[in-house]
Amino acid sequence: MQSLEGTMSSADEPLDRDIGSTLELWRYPVSSLTGERMRRAPVSSRGLDLDRAYGLFDEDTNDIVYPSIQKHWNVAPLFAARIVDAGTLQFSRDSESWHDADDPAIAEVMATSFGRRVRACRYGEHLGNKIAASRYELSPIHLLSRQSIEALRRSLPESEIDERRFRPNILVDIPDSGEMPEYSLLGKEFRIGNVRLRGTKPCGRCSFTSLEQQGVPEDRRVLRTLIAQFEKNFGIYCDVLTEGEIEVGDRLNLSWPVPELAPIVIVGGGQAGAMTAKALRDLGSDSPIEIFGDERHAPYERPPLSKSIGSRDDGKVELTSVLPPDEIERLDIRLHLNNRITSIDRANRTVETSDGSRRAYEFLVLATGGSARRLPGIDRGYGHVHSVRTAEDAWHFRQRLARSSRLFVLGGGWLGLEIAAAARTIGCEVTLFARQKRLCAKALPKVVSDFLEARHRAEGVHVRLGVEPTFRETPEGIEAEIGGIIERADTLVVAIGMTANDLLARHAGLSCHDGVDTDQNGATEDPRIFAVGDVARQRGPNAAQGSRIESWHNANEQAARAARAILSKPTDAMPPARFWSTQYDLNLQIAGLPDSSAKPVSSLYGSAPYWEFHGFAVGINRPGDVHRFASRISGPNHSSESLSRLRPTLDDTNSTLEHLCHADELREGQISRFEHTSAGHVSAGLLDGRPFAVHDRCPHADASLSEGFTEGRRIVCPLHFAEFDVETGEAFNAPPGCADLACYTVELQGTELFIRVPRGNAAT
Known part of the structure; x- marks a missing residue:
């Protein structure tokens, strides 16, 4: 170089x-x-x-x-x-x-x-x-x-x-x-x-x-x-800044200005990094912000990737954007795709990138995530062995799965179970191997593991616990040998966890133990460097040695706390951790840090069970119960600042009055979903006898609010528990960067309900 x-x-x-x-x-x-x-x-x-x-x-x-x-x-x-x-x-x-x-x-x-x-x-x-x-x-x-x-x-x-x-x-x-x-x-x-x-x-x-x-x-x-x-x-389009002549063989020289004000540099273009940038802007930072990502995609959410494979068509994997292009432009964030940070010079507060440039930084945020663990010696290049960590991983696996009739899944954790469920929904025969003697053995109490195992077996998954097969890839597919018996499949997906991408931090001399060591606000031993997301090992009241929490909710919460610490703003007490997983028609949610050895102190059984333990709760298709438990153990959550937003008043000049439904179709305390020609999907209901109507999709997650519940005058997302006022749309207890919810003025004319829809509104 x-x-x-x-x-x-x-x-x-x-x-x-x-x-x-x-x-x-x-x-x-x-x-x-x-x-x-x-x-x-x-x-x-x-x-x-x-x-x-x-x-x-x-x-x-x-x-x-x-x-x-x-x-x-x-x-x-x-x-x-x-x-x-x-x-x-x-x-x-x-x-x-x-x-x-x-x-x-x-x-x-x-x-x-x-x-x-x-x-x-x-x-x-x-x-x-x-x-x-x-x-x-x-x-x-x-x-x-x-x-x-x-x-x-x-x-x-x-x-x-x-x-x-x-x-x-x-x-x-x-x-x-x-x-x-x-x-x-x-x-x-x-x-x-x-x-x-x-x-x-x-x-x-x-x-x-x-x-x-x-x-x-x-x-x-x-x-x-x-x-x-x-x-x-x-390819890309380019503007010409200086006219001249180009000849074959001419060198390509990258130029960059030396900034007058060093930016806040975020290393990693995933959810945690993007939400840190968003939180900094929401909290009023006017410093230059630059994000460096080693993928070619703008920031996207990883949890939906495992769900995207549940289709026999081999088409596009839909990505759930964290920061859409117009939002990046509005927030004045400079996004560098396909460009990773290769080294950190802490003494001079600079980083070097894979394109050879050097950047000064005011603060550095490490959001480098993790890499899928792999089994050495299995992959022989025939295309039958896969992992699912990135958009490219998901696309290649989906292409392969569309041509497979039998799948091996190695790993009995969240990812392995979600992939097994998705594969079964498209009719693929699935055998799941796990070294532990029960599913999610490190994360879930036995009573919950047993419930999930029973459901997967009922769906036709061959669950093989407490085994360590020897796998071999052949030109035709995959062989798994256990005790001299060989089983065969078309494809193997390895879902045995991830390792933290902390090499950059270790080379910079930062303290690391399977992740970058930080306090509860993401601060490292270097006051100018923070770490957030899957790469951060956070110390807290219940984790003196630190713990890495790999979850969507934690990535957002860490981003918000790090942003406040960078800007020297006070932070609240740590809220309870939250997790979720979707398998078949089951939406499993956890509030609090689970203990796999815990015994339930109270239980509700049936097709939608709910368990409370000391310090945490687990619910399956019980989002309201899990949310109320989280509120009980945490109190008010103010980790996301409420930002005032101007809303246009919908009057006769900028909206139209359009029919929604018959008044009798709404029930007190229940949420119904309607397909509307102009507004798209609308969630509506009655609260204290007063009708409300809102856009059905949660502003921050691919979730239908009609599957959520109400508390007071708020509608609660069933996936991430963001709360929205049904009249103003204002977000409460929401992840950083969550927009307000679109609400519609409701008018009752006789026995029919009408909503005011902005002119030119397109269904989304």
């Missing part, structure tokens, strides 16, 4: 770091047609000279040729275009025989191919009674990396993945920076040759990528994979 010495001429000038090179340059003179490869190209603020300068138009209608929208235009990329002789436009059907654009011979070939006559027209010129205009205006440069091409090839080994499918202007090589390294250029300035650029946004893809082109066959799997695995994006 190059030294930074000598690269900075003054404190205000940017630093440059060589991170890659230019492999290819492409110009596409005519939109939708194949382009021409160039050795060098002038670049202006509009992009490569004469790139996408022309469109192809229907001679009869003057409509622009639009492949993927109108099927008869899909042959467009079978034609290539180039510019020769100081501006002459030429076409070719085979890239060997070229014709000037006004040559009648090529016009006839095109007319035969399209089934109608077409002509090229330069954008901005008169076309009949209108001006020729392109279909859209985006950033002028499209940049794609060799690493992205190779990542897609690995996902589609039988497909022909050629850069021509994706029509980049610049193909670059950025080694040692992950599989989608161009994403790390988003929001940053960089230089190729003497041209300075800025990455602006990911390049969204359409069915054009699947069309047959010159030298590239039709392949619909390409778009399906881009949608499922790459969020429909491939």
Whole structure:
């Protein structure tokens, strides 16, 4: 790695770091047609000279040729275009025989191919009674990396993945920076040759990528994979900041300014890191905030990943966003994707990133999470062994499970049980192996373990407890040997827990014991460094040696407490821990830290049992009981500051009165769910004889409020226990970053109930 010495001429000038090179340059003179490869190209603020300068138009209608929208235009990329002789436009059907654009011979070939006559027209010129205009205006440069091409090839080994499918202007090589390294250029300035650029946004893809082109066959799997695995994006758009010339072989140099005010740097782009950034802004911090994540996805929640596999289709894994793009922009948070922190210099308060840059920090928050534990020597590369920790893990496993009839699950904890349940719901035969003699042996008392075991057996899961099979991957699948007896399956998923990603902290000299040692507010021994989420081992009143709590609720709570400590704001007493797990139609919830050896002090049995123990409670489909227990042992929870939010008044000018239901359909104290044409799903009910109506989806979780319950004038989320005033929507006892709930004004007209819906409202 190059030294930074000598690269900075003054404190205000940017630093440059060589991170890659230019492999290819492409110009596409005519939109939708194949382009021409160039050795060098002038670049202006509009992009490569004469790139996408022309469109192809229907001679009869003057409509622009639009492949993927109108099927008869899909042959467009079978034609290539180039510019020769100081501006002459030429076409070719085979890239060997070229014709000037006004040559009648090529016009006839095109007319035969399209089934109608077409002509090229330069954008901005008169076309009949209108001006020729392109279909859209985006950033002028499209940049794609060799690493992205190779990542897609690995996902589609039988497909022909050629850069021509994706029509980049610049193909670059950025080694040692992950599989989608161009994403790390988003929001940053960089230089190729003497041209300075800025990455602006990911390049969204359409069915054009699947069309047959010159030298590239039709392949619909390409778009399906881009949608499922790459969020429909491939490559990035760039703006031109300084005009000049680019030549093949030119180096790519990343630039970054030396900030006047050191930012709060958050290492890890998961839930805990994102919620720390959100909490800092909610608490009034105006410091620069930067998040570095080693995945290419914006922050998302991990718990829903195990549920996403419960489908026989091999399509997209839906991610539950923690900070959507518009929220990141509104909060002025700088997000660096596919870019990890590689080292910490505590003495100088700087970090170094995988793209070679160095950042100063005011405070550093470690939210690096954990990695799935693996069994050495099993995976032989045939694709039958999986773990589920990241979005990519879930997608690959779902692809494999869709083609499997029998699954082995190794691990009797939360993840193993959720995967087993999801696989059974799609008809897959499941055998679950666990070394312990009962399920969730380290987390649940025996009475709860026994209930879960009985349910899984009733659902058809072959539960094998107290065993340690020897697994072997073969080209055909998986073999499991126990006592000389061999069983076979198509796929194995290893769900035996995770290890904390504390290597970065250990190399920085911080105290670590299977996680970064912190106090109850996430502070480490270094007053400028905090740790939150799965990587943090927190000391507290009931954990003098510290404990790592791997849960959605704890990630949010730690984020809020660390943010308050960073800003020197007082914190409340630690609230009780909360956990939840969904298996089949069971929603298991825990309040308090469970003790696996505990005996219940009170119980309610049946299909929805509830147990109370000393210091904690467990309920299955009993969210109200668990919530009330948590309130009893904690008192008022003020860990999330209530922020005042302005709400528009819905009057006749900005809303419409629309029918919801008959008044008799509502019951006192009960919540009903209605499908509304404009508002989408609506939860409604009666409290003290007064009707209420709110948006059904919890603002912070993928949960239906109709499955929750009411307390006073509040509706309570059944999943995370956030409470919302049914008239104002204000959130109480909610996770950091939880928005207020959308409420509707209810009007009774005779025996019918109506709600006021904002004009232009779209169901979500």
